[in-house]
Amino acid sequence: MSAKKPDLHAAYALESPDDNKRLYAEWAGDYDEGFAALEDYQLHIHTARAFVAAGGQGPVLDVGAGTGLCGAVLSGLGVGPIDATDISSEMLHEAMRKDIYRDAIEADLNEGIPVPRESYSGVVSSGTFTHGHLGPEVLPALLRVARHGAQFALSINSQHYEAKGFASALRELEKGKIENLQLKEVRIYGDLAAGPNKDDTAYIALFEKA
Numbered sequence: 001m002s003a004k005k006p007d008l009h010a011a012y013a014l015e016s017p018d019d020n021k022r023l024y025a026e027w028a029g030d031y032d033e034g035f036a037a038l039e040d041y042q043l044h045i046h047t048a049r050a051f052v053a054a055g056g057q058g059p060v061l062d063v064g065a066g067t068g069l070c071g072a073v074l075s076g077l078g079v080g081p082i083d084a085t086d087i088s089s090e091m092l093h094e095a096m097r098k099d100i101y102r103d104a105i106e107a108d109l110n111e112g113i114p115v116p117r118e119s120y121s122g123v124v125s126s127g128t129f130t131h132g133h134l135g136p137e138v139l140p141a142l143l144r145v146a147r148h149g150a151q152f153a154l155s156i157n158s159q160h161y162e163a164k165g166f167a168s169a170l171r172e173l174e175k176g177k178i179e180n181l182q183l184k185e186v187r188i189y190g191d192l193a194a195g196p197n198k199d200d201t202a203y204i205a206l207f208e209k210a
Ligand SMILES: C[S@@+](CC[C@H](N)C(=O)[O-])C[C@H]1O[C@@H](n2cnc3c(N)ncnc32)[C@H](O)[C@@H]1O
Pocket: 017, 020, 021, 024, 043, 044, 063, 064, 065, 066, 067, 068, 069, 070, 085, 086, 087, 088, 091, 107, 108, 109, 110, 125, 126, 127, 128, 133, 134
């Protein structure tokens, strides 16, 4: 068992993919109730709604799908089929129990996604581009599995966006790899949240693969 208690504070302090695997193995069973419901987590809802409002359609890849909260909202909005990818088999196990995903793909995004190129018409991600998790260096791996014109809706923690240079990474991708970039700032948690992160925000980056 990890020495770190599975909570937001521990998640933000992670330093490696192995750290992530360890923490989420412990957190998987309690994540929906002990974190998302308790903290009035909203980011998956904002991300799924932004994807649909932008005209996003399946097949969709949910990146860092975790226990499947974003996929569940997407599915409720009539989007499908949806595949889940995540580094944590325990989180994916919880996601598959929701009975909304077509397939679960266990993978470390830093090493690429083991599916054929141009497999998806849409890519969503909520809560995975954040402190201690993933930076802009994995965006090319996401673009590889997307078709021409595929709609992306990726949440990026606002502080992490600044700290990890997402603005310049996205500017580079705008030179021929992505189009129609829009950034929308949203609150990660709802009015029932308490604690030091209750007012944190994220950008939803909406763009299409060129
Ligand atoms: C905060 S959770 C978000 C889960 C879900 N999308 C949500 O909004 O509730 C972050 C997820 O990113 C996954 N993750 C972290 N590092 C990863 C990596 N290198 N490759 C793939 N997934 C990773 C974790 O296992 C975890 O399920």
